[in-house]
Amino acid sequence: MQLLTVNKLSKSFGGLVAINNFNLRVESGDLVGLIGPNGAGKTTVFNLLTGLYQPTTGSITFDGRDLKGKHPHQITRMGMARTFQNIRLFGNLSVLDNVKIAYQAVVNYGLIPAFLRVPPFNRREEEIEKAALELLEIFGLKEHAYDRARNLPYGEQRCLEITRALATGPKLLLLDEPAAGMNPQETHELLSLIKWIREQFKLTIILIEHDMSLVMGLCERVLVLDYGSLIAEGTPQEIQQNPKVIEAYLGDEEVVAWEE
Amino acid sequence: MLKKYFPSILACLALAVLFTIVQVGISGGLLSGYWITNIYLMGINIILASSLNLINGFTGEFSLGHAGFMAVGAFTGAIVTANLGLPFPLAIIAGMLAAAIAGVIVGLPTLRLRGDYLAIATLGFGEIVRVVLMNIDYVGGASGMMGIPEVVNWPIIFISVVLSLLLIRNFIGSSHGRACLAVRENDLAAQMMGVNITYYKVLAFVIGAALAGLAGVLYAHYYSIIQPKEFSFMLTFDVLVMVMVGGLGSLTGSVVGAVLLTTASAFLQAIPELRMVLYALLLIVSAVFRPQGLLGEKEITLRTFERWGGVLYAALNRKQTE
Amino acid sequence: MQDLLQQLLNGLSQGSIYALIAVGYTMIYGIIQLINFAHGDVIMVGAYVALGAVLMGFGFIPSLLIAMLVCAVLGVLIERVAYRRVRPVSRLAALTSAIGVSLFLEYTMMYFLGADIRTFPPGVLAERTYSLGGVMITNKDLLVLGTTVILVVVLQYIIFRTRTGKAMRAVSFDGQAAQLMGVNVNNTVAITFFIGSAMAAAAGMLYGIYFNSVQPLMGLMPGLKAFIAAVLGGIGSIPGAMLGGILLGMTESLVAGFGGSMYRDAVAFIILILILLIKPTGLLGKGVQEKV
Numbered sequence: 001m002q003l004l005t006v007n008k009l010s011k012s013f014g015g016l017v018a019i020n021n022f023n024l025r026v027e028s029g030d031l032v033g034l035i036g037p038n039g040a041g042k043t044t045v046f047n048l049l050t051g052l053y054q055p056t057t058g059s060i061t062f063d064g065r066d067l068k069g070k071h072p073h074q075i076t077r078m079g080m081a082r083t084f085q086n087i088r089l090f091g092n093l094s095v096l097d098n099v100k101i102a103y104q105a106v107v108n109y110g111l112i113p114a115f116l117r118v119p120p121f122n123r124r125e126e127e128i129e130k131a132a133l134e135l136l137e138i139f140g141l142k143e144h145a146y147d148r149a150r151n152l153p154y155g156e157q158r159c160l161e162i163t164r165a166l167a168t169g170p171k172l173l174l175l176d177e178p179a180a181g182m183n184p185q186e187t188h189e190l191l192s193l194i195k196w197i198r199e200q201f202k203l204t205i206i207l208i209e210h211d212m213s214l215v216m217g218l219c220e221r222v223l224v225l226d227y228g229s230l231i232a233e234g235t236p237q238e239i240q241q242n243p244k245v246i247e248a249y250l251g252d253e254e255v256v257a258w259e260e
Numbered sequence: 261m262l263k264k265y266f267p268s269i270l271a272c273l274a275l276a277v278l279f280t281i282v283q284v285g286i287s288g289g290l291l292s293g294y295w296i297t298n299i300y301l302m303g304i305n306i307i308l309a310s311s312l313n314l315i316n317g318f319t320g321e322f323s324l325g326h327a328g329f330m331a332v333g334a335f336t337g338a339i340v341t342a343n344l345g346l347p348f349p350l351a352i353i354a355g356m357l358a359a360a361i362a363g364v365i366v367g368l369p370t371l372r373l374r375g376d377y378l379a380i381a382t383l384g385f386g387e388i389v390r391v392v393l394m395n396i397d398y399v400g401g402a403s404g405m406m407g408i409p410e411v412v413n414w415p416i417i418f419i420s421v422v423l424s425l426l427l428i429r430n431f432i433g434s435s436h437g438r439a440c441l442a443v444r445e446n447d448l449a450a451q452m453m454g455v456n457i458t459y460y461k462v463l464a465f466v467i468g469a470a471l472a473g474l475a476g477v478l479y480a481h482y483y484s485i486i487q488p489k490e491f492s493f494m495l496t497f498d499v500l501v502m503v504m505v506g507g508l509g510s511l512t513g514s515v516v517g518a519v520l521l522t523t524a525s526a527f528l529q530a531i532p533e534l535r536m537v538l539y540a541l542l543l544i545v546s547a548v549f550r551p552q553g554l555l556g557e558k559e560i561t562l563r564t565f566e567r568w569g570g571v572l573y574a575a576l577n578r579k580q581t582e
Numbered sequence: 583m584q585d586l587l588q589q590l591l592n593g594l595s596q597g598s599i600y601a602l603i604a605v606g607y608t609m610i611y612g613i614i615q616l617i618n619f620a621h622g623d624v625i626m627v628g629a630y631v632a633l634g635a636v637l638m639g640f641g642f643i644p645s646l647l648i649a650m651l652v653c654a655v656l657g658v659l660i661e662r663v664a665y666r667r668v669r670p671v672s673r674l675a676a677l678t679s680a681i682g683v684s685l686f687l688e689y690t691m692m693y694f695l696g697a698d699i700r701t702f703p704p705g706v707l708a709e710r711t712y713s714l715g716g717v718m719i720t721n722k723d724l725l726v727l728g729t730t731v732i733l734v735v736v737l738q739y740i741i742f743r744t745r746t747g748k749a750m751r752a753v754s755f756d757g758q759a760a761q762l763m764g765v766n767v768n769n770t771v772a773i774t775f776f777i778g779s780a781m782a783a784a785a786g787m788l789y790g791i792y793f794n795s796v797q798p799l800m801g802l803m804p805g806l807k808a809f810i811a812a813v814l815g816g817i818g819s820i821p822g823a824m825l826g827g828i829l830l831g832m833t834e835s836l837v838a839g840f841g842g843s844m845y846r847d848a849v850a851f852i853i854l855i856l857i858l859l860i861k862p863t864g865l866l867g868k869g870v871q872e873k874v
Contacts (some may be wrong), residue, residue, distance in 0.1 A: 038327075050447070050452060052451070067476060071451075071456070072451035072452060073453075073454045073455055073457070074448070074456035075452050076451070076452055076453065081452065084448075084449065084452075086512045088444035088446045088448060088449040089443060089445075089446070089449070090442050090446055090449065090450075091443065091446075091558070092445060093438075093445060097438055097441070100435070100438060101435075101438050101439065101441075101442045101450070101453050101455065104435045104438070104439065104452040104453070104454065105453065106452030108435055109434075109435065111436060111463075113434075114430060114431055114434030114435065114436050114437070115427055115430050115434075116430070117430055121434070124435075125434075128435065159397045164453065166453075167453075168453060168454055204281055211442055214501070238342075239353070322674050322677065341741075369859050370858070370859075371857070373858055373862065375673055375674050375677075376615075376616070376617045376673055376674070376677050377813075377858060377862070379617070379674075379677060380617065380806075380809060380810075380813075380854065381854060383806075383856055384806075384810075384851030384852075384854050384855060385754065385851070385855070387847065387848065387851050388848045388852065391844070391845060391847050391848040392848065394844065395844050395845065416745065426639065467593075497681060497685060498806050500678070500681070504678060521684065531693075532689075533689045533692045533693040534689075534693060536685055536688070536689035536691060536692075537685075537686060537689045537690055539682075539683045539685060540683070540684075540685035540686035540689060541682070542682070542684065543678055543681055543682030543685065544663075544664050544679050544682035544683060546678070547662075547664075547668050547675045547676070547678040547679035547682060548664060548667050548668050548679055551671050551672050551675035551678075553610075575688055
């Protein structure tokens with residue numbers, strides 16, 4: 001089943017074209033990589049998908065519905081979740097509250113029960129807390145449940161971002177440079193984690209990443225963006241040999257990453 | 261089971277004791293009229309500070325419109341009792357409702373604005389309310405309304421304060437309150453967690469406005485005379501000082517801030533300029549050295565007392581052993 | 583028709599005072615994105631200092647210069663004490679601090695000098711009225727307009743023709759980049775406060791003479807309105823501040839002149855809310871998209 005269809009998507013800021021005629025088809029269960037040099041427009045694609053930006057032209061269809069005019073929170077509730085390249089946790093709140101807030105997309109109750117603490121307040125709160133703690137346990141964060149999120153070590157903050165995104169109950173997960181700032185050991189663990197959550201939560205994943213070992217180790221299909229346009233699409237092997245891609249990266253710092 | 265309810269029982273007991281002491285003080289003539297007025301003001305200020313804190317501290321917006329909402333509540337309530345001759349409870353409902361509606365009208369368009377613009381826009385709203393009230397003959401124009409029934413007494417103040425605080429506490433402790441906190445912490449991430457940020461910004465704003473309206477109704481029915489000029493932005497600044505002293509995002513802090521500053525201004529009544537200089541210095545010092553407010557965002561709970569008790573106990577013990 | 587012209591002229595004088603204040607607001611906002619709430623109270627201090635100087639026997643121009651210098655130093659001091667530490671932490675904390683400074687200036691002044699309204703001695707400017715085709719122009723109008731024009735020309739020169747001005751523009755464009763290019767950001771911010779506050783002092787003296795009243799809370803309303811003028815013109819833009827100030831002065835004058843004098847103070851705030859809703863970047867401002 002086709003989960004996501006992006007058709008002739010363009011976005012310009014003032015006169016600057018950030019995304020130009022971008023097309024993408026993602027089947028349910030796919031794991032797609034999105035790569036490209038710095039400033040190629042990868043994060044802009046995510047911002048368009050999640051509704052933070054409205055496209056200048058083109059359309060996005062997710063789970064059979066057109067996303068035109070939908071607000072970000074509505075899109076999240078339709079089953080799309082994301083993480084951020086620069087971590088955006090609710091830093092002063094506890095790790096548990098970070099996940100609980102996300103879980104509201106799945107289970108919630110009205111204002112009257114909230115004000116008066118009458119049913120279903122207790123029942124739903126218990127349900128939310130139980131689910132959040134379970135999720136934290138799966139990701140090995142349960143012992144930190146009552147710590148402030150911003151006091152977590154860097155790697156665990158990244159992990160919490162993913163946990164929190166999963167708590168919204170997504171069908172499609174967008175990961176924006178999950179391995180940024182991680183050492184090879186941590187990157188390797190992340191690779192297994194992503195494989196595992198994909199199986200466990202039956203997820204479709206789109207991944208932006210600079211670390212080529214991660215992209216090549218994970219993705220079945222890779223798209224390459226340069227200056228806002230799609231310049232190549234194919235299996236990791238095809239992409240590695242594509243002359244256009246090599247040219248796009250040549251002279252860029254990413255060459256180093258390619259040699260790994 | 262008993263352990264679970266222990267803190268609530270203790271809180272109820274403490275409140276009952278507090279209520280009785282003040283009530284005895286008032287009926288027994290132990291408190292002078294001046295201090296009774298200040299105790300009532302304390303109650304009204306607690307409602308104002310905690311509701312402003314819901315907007316500024318918990319949701320992370322910066323509203324300076326509280327005097328305006330209080331005015332809307334005060335004048336609506338006064339119209340209900342003084343002009344229409346209806347009972348006081350209706351005045352409370354009407355006052356809160358009118359302030360809440362004003363909150364929606366102001367909040368919907370302005371909450372899209374960034375923090376400091378919002379501050380000026382809400383301040384402007386407060387001023388517009390004041391100027392408009394001064395121009396409506398039905399509410400007495402610039403000289404305001406007189407002869408509002410003086411029905412407010414200690415039980416009414418006490419119950420209003422307790423219920424307001426309970427309402428805010430319950431809200432913050434619910435999933436909706438967490439959504440507001442998420443908006444404060446990082447509005448982009450909040451959106452990505454499925455939080456409708458506009459809804460929650462407006463919601464917190466409206467709850468805050470309604471409670472400011474309640475404070476206004478109480479104020480009008482205590483003093484019996486209200487004038488538009490009393491509700492200038494200086495009043496909002498007073499409340500802001502209480503919130504800053506008590507700590508942004510600390511409900512118990514707002515109570516402490518309101519009590520401390522009402523007491524301080526009661527003592528400084530004779531030299532109002534000095535009172536304002538003190539307020540000004542508190543604002544600057546808290547902003548420069550403690551941007552989260554002087555007492556920070558920590559709540560005072562039973563555990564705080566246990567800890568203080570523990571420290572005290574240890575200190576006493578040490579003295580004895582020495 | 584004559585009535586209309588007369589109102590417009592009154593509005594122009596009042597508006598040019600707003601413009602002088604708005605210029606300071608906009609410069610400071612442009613460079614550190616802070617609504618300097620205390621800016622209005624610098625006007626008040628300026629008016630008092632100028633009044634003191636006049637009473638001590640100085641003439642108009644020396645008094646103006648003394649007031650400008652004193653307030654310039656005051657502005658730098660305010661930035662150093664109340665804003666510098668807070669700015670990087672949180673904009674809202676900085677705003678809170680600014681409100682604190684504003685209250686502090688107002689009420690220390692009130693404590694020491696009392697709340698009475700003081701006036702400039704008539705000697706400083708013997709009032710003369712000229713008639714121009716039925717429209718009355720006083721020498722006060724001419725003084726206000728003349729001083730404003732001269733100060734704005736000087737300001738434009740500083741900003742666009744000097745090294746300091748270049749540094750100010752660089753910092754307001756991108757503080758971090760400017761720092762990397764060797765601009766001393768803290769000094770540049772201090773200079774901006776210096777100049778902005780000097781302008782406010784001049785506005786204060788003119789305001790005091792024009793409305794014949796000097797008192798501790800005199801800066802509040804003109805301060806807020808000048809901020810609105812700055813937003814109306816596009817915050818961060820100096821020509822915008824000028825335009826906004828004059829437009830606001832004229833609108834107020836028209837509203838007051840044609841029956842709505844009670845609503846005069848509300849007009850500015852209504853304009854503010856409208857402009858923020860319709861075109862938050864103001865008439866001459868440039869839009870910026872926040873980076874996600």
